[in-house]
Amino acid sequence: MRGLVLETHNRMYRVGVDGHILLCQPKGDIRRNSNLDYRLPVIGDQVELVKRKQKGRGIQGLIIKIHGRKNQFARVTNSRLGRTQIMASNLDRVFIVSALTRPGIQWGMIDRYLVYCELHQIQPILIMNKIDLDPQWELDELVIYYRNLGYQLYGVSAKFQKGLDDFQKISRKGISLLTGASGVGKSSLINAVCPQVSLAVQEVSEKSGLGKHTTSNSILIPTVEGGYIADSPGIREFIPPPEHLDDIRFGFREFLSHQSNCQFSNCLHINEPKCGVRAAVGKDIHQTRYLSYLALVNEIREIENARPAGL
Numbered sequence: 380m381r382g383l384v385l386e387t388h389n390r391m392y393r394v395g396v397d398g399h400i401l402l403c404q405p406k407g408d409i410r411r412n413s414n415l416d417y418r419l420p421v422i423g424d425q426v427e428l429v430k431r432k433q434k435g436r437g438i439q440g441l442i443i444k445i446h447g448r449k450n451q452f453a454r455v456t457n458s459r460l461g462r463t464q465i466m467a468s469n470l471d472r473v474f475i476v477s478a479l480t481r482p483g484i485q486w487g488m489i490d491r492y493l494v495y496c497e498l499h500q501i502q503p504i505l506i507m508n509k510i511d512l513d514p515q516w517e518l519d520e521l522v523i524y525y526r527n528l529g530y531q532l533y534g535v536s537a538k539f540q541k542g543l544d545d546f547q548k549i550s551r552k553g554i555s556l557l558t559g560a561s562g563v564g565k566s567s568l569i570n571a572v573c574p575q576v577s578l579a580v581q582e583v584s585e586k587s588g589l590g591k592h593t594t595s596n597s598i599l600i601p602t603v604e605g606g607y608i609a610d611s612p613g614i615r616e617f618i619p620p621p622e623h624l625d626d627i628r629f630g631f632r633e634f635l636s637h638q639s640n641c642q643f644s645n646c647l648h649i650n651e652p653k654c655g656v657r658a659a660v661g662k663d664i665h666q667t668r669y670l671s672y673l674a675l676v677n678e679i680r681e682i683e684n685a686r687p688a689g690l
Contacts, residue, residue, distance in 0.1 A: 381446075384424040385607075388596035392420055392442065394428060403428055403440040416465060417445045422597045422609055423468040423554050424448065450499050452556055455618035455682065463620045466597065467609045471553030472502040474546070478563040479513045485560060486521055488617055490671035492558065493530070494630030495619040503530065504549065508564040510534040510542065524665050528633055537567035547572050551604040558617075569610055573600050624676060624683075628656070631672055633664050647676065 382396035392403045405420060412418050420426055420442055427444035448468040456464045475492045477484045489505065496503035505525065510516050516534055517523075526532050535542040549555070550572065557565045599607040628634050628648060638646070640655025648656035648669075660669045 380428060380430075382426055382428055382440075383599070384420045384422050384426055386596060386598040387420065387422055390419070394426060394440065394442070396428070396440075401428070401430070401439040402437055403442050404438050405442045409442060409445065412445075416448075416451065420445055421451070421465045421468050422599050423470060423607075425469065450501055452495070452499075452501065452558075453620050455620055466558070467554070467556050469554055470501050470556050470609070472504055472549065473556045473558060474504050474506050474550075476506045476508055476557060476559035476563045476565050476568065478509045479507055479516055480509060482560055482562050484521075486667055487671045487674060488560060490631075490668060491617050491619055491675060494627060494675065497630040497632060498622060498626060505530055505532040506546065506559075506568070507532065507534045508537055508568060511536040511539050521665070521667060524668075535568065537564050537571045540571060543568075543571055550606055550608055551602055552606045554599065554607045554609060556609040565610060569600060569608055573602060573608065618678060618682075619675075622679065624680060627672065627676055627679065631668060633668065634672075637663065649673065649676065 380396055382394040382401070384392055385395050385400065386393040390404070392405070394401050394403050409420075410418050425446040426442045427446065428440040428442045430440050431438060450470055451465050451468040452470060452473065453463045453465045456462050473492065473496055475489055477489060484507070493503050495501075507516060507522070522532060533542060533545050535546060537543070546568070557569065559565060597609070599609050601607055622630075624647060625645060628638065634648065634656050637655040637659045638648075640658065641648070641651070642653035643651055646654055646656070648654050656664065657669075660666060
């Protein structure tokens with residue numbers, strides 16, 4: 380039978396099958412899949428499973444196959460070894476959540492999410508939470524810049540239930556991943572639009588200003604109209620899995636119209652002569668975005684150089 384992976388925790392899986400939820404484990408054959416990405420299920424996966432009589436730990440089914448994914452969202456978990464973690468699959472969109480204050484907008488981190496979405500053809504949507512703390516937030520230079528790039532960008536206050544209509548409408552259908560740094564209010568946002576659940580909410584650490592992790596497992600939360608919101612543990616740093624360095628430039632959409640002005644077709648826009656992209660920095664291309672590009676290129680280059688041979 381076929382089912383949808385709704386929750387993962389310590390290699391235990393809750394799978395939705397015809398309106399029922401079964402507690403499952405993967406069968407050993409999956410762990411030997413030649414494709415490393417398909418050795419463990421993730422939320423959003425369509426899986427094949429067989430029922431089994433409940434024994435120890437209440438296992439009701441065995442997952443025997445992970446069906447092909449239309450996409451997956453992953454991050455680097457060990458930069459030295461280049462290890463990655465797939466957070467969710469079969470996504471229709473990714474909500475990139477930020478907070479205007481504490482911890483504040485981290486544009487460099489937003490850019491990393493955007494690059495991943497651009498390169499993997501997943502729709503990104505920017506959510507600015509805690510707008511009650513800054514009534515003039517829409518006048519911010521970078522907010523205007525990202526909107527002019529064509530990104531959907533919405534302001535909300537989960538605490539005071541403001542600006543949630545667009546978020547509710549967009550997340551009604553399909554699978555939406557909610558991601559962002561710890562402490563930006565993802566759990567509060569879900570609680571606001573999915574009243575049937577109650578996720579733990581924890582304030583930003585007074586000592587460090589960083590969010591404390593309140594979600595320890597990955598879960599698909601059903602919306603009222605049949606969609607799902609994927610919640611995952613808050614992270615303090617997002618490093619997209621290494622792409623070919625030549626590909627990263629295509630994740631910055633405003634670079635595209637200027638790359639034809641480069642002298643070399645394989646220009647990385649770093650120190651090459653007659654670079655059309657560098658010539659546009661400070662004009663059509665915001666300095667902050669270009670610095671994000673350089674930081675990502677350098678970090679992925681370091682990961683590739685540090686990776687042991689054979690990995």
